[in-house]
Amino acid sequence: EIVLTQSPGTLSLSPGERATLSCRASQRVDSNYLAWYQQKPGQAPSLLIYRASIRATGIPDRFSGSGSGTDFTLTISRLQPEDFAVYYCQQYSSLPRTFGQGTKVEI
């Protein structure tokens, strides 16, 4: 099973700042099969990024993903008030599918 470790656990930033979230895998994620999700309180997660860097439909370009192998990054270039949420990475390179423990981006 691939274990995903996200850091930091919490990121305290202000609107307009840049957020950099990390996701490290315990073994290589083949074909960059890594996704990112955003979850707001009381809501289901929603897909932001797949294949490490491809934005899902309707996702603004301030969200970008990068990385390969075992190290991946989600960057939010200029935080908007609606971006304060919890972010999860998830690998689909192998079974079982696994998620990181999440990074909370707070004001």
Place this chain on the structure above:
Amino acid sequence: QVQLQESGPGLVKPSQTLSLTCTVSGGSLSGDDYYWSWIRQHPGRGLEWIGYIYYSGSISYNPSLKSRLTISVDTSTNQFSLKLSSVTAADTAVYYCVSGGYYFDDWGQGTLVTVSS
């Protein structure tokens, strides 16, 4: 984009079987490349993939739950289902039905299932 809606009891007694159904609308459950998954989230915690089913019946389960788990699909009603047997308090969680078996495109709103006597 499809819409998914979970349904089932919100309270299950320990040792009993948790049963949930997901109704898919806005698309066919038997469409191309359509996998259908269940994911759960323990209160205040992260996400755990439970398993997926392909419309033809091909299945993959999380090994941590495999011995207690059954996922099935009914293409005639555009629904898929989850059964988790011998539940304990550790199975208390919000359960989501989701489209996709690789990454997860569309999510139901989630349903809280509490295991308690």
